[in-house]
Amino acid sequence: MSTPEPDPSHQISQRDLRNRSAEIMDGLERGERYAVTRNGHHIGDLVPIRRRRRAVSRAEFAAVSRGMPRLDDRKYREDMDHHVNDDLYDPYDRAYGRGEFAQDDE
Template sequence: MSAQPEITQRDLRMRSKEIMDAVENGASFTVTRDGHRIGELIPLRKRRRFVGRDEFAALSRTAAAVDLEVFRADQEAAVDQSPRDPYDR
């Protein structure tokens, strides 16, 4: 059994504004058709796209130091740097 409320496809069609408003506010639903569960409506995770300068500075103070030589060696080991013919399959 689903932990979230079930709504029928018809409910979704008839009450779409109400249901989508609920999803926008954090609610989740399982959608059914002919008594069978066919999908879930879940809110998208909200991603922050901007971190302020002060917050970035505070986070940076506690970040581990990066050894540039070790970092470059890791890159070299992970990527094949040899040239290849783009037309060679």
């Protein structure tokens, strides 16, 4: 899901951001978006956070996932076995050089 580009009229410089921060934060609370520039170059966007997450209905989820390829359980398991190292060890053993991580003092 892409975010809409900030309105070009809401282009602010780094200096504006520093000097007018309260005004800009108020704008963010109203849902305004800002494009931030430094030396005339676009360096980032200030966008308001989404206040509420919207639950996806079962029908909407089904519609979106209808075009997805079917998961091959066997292939998925092979990929996981190949790419995931599931060797269990105590991280403190590694940190303190114990067990299989012990240094031989021979």
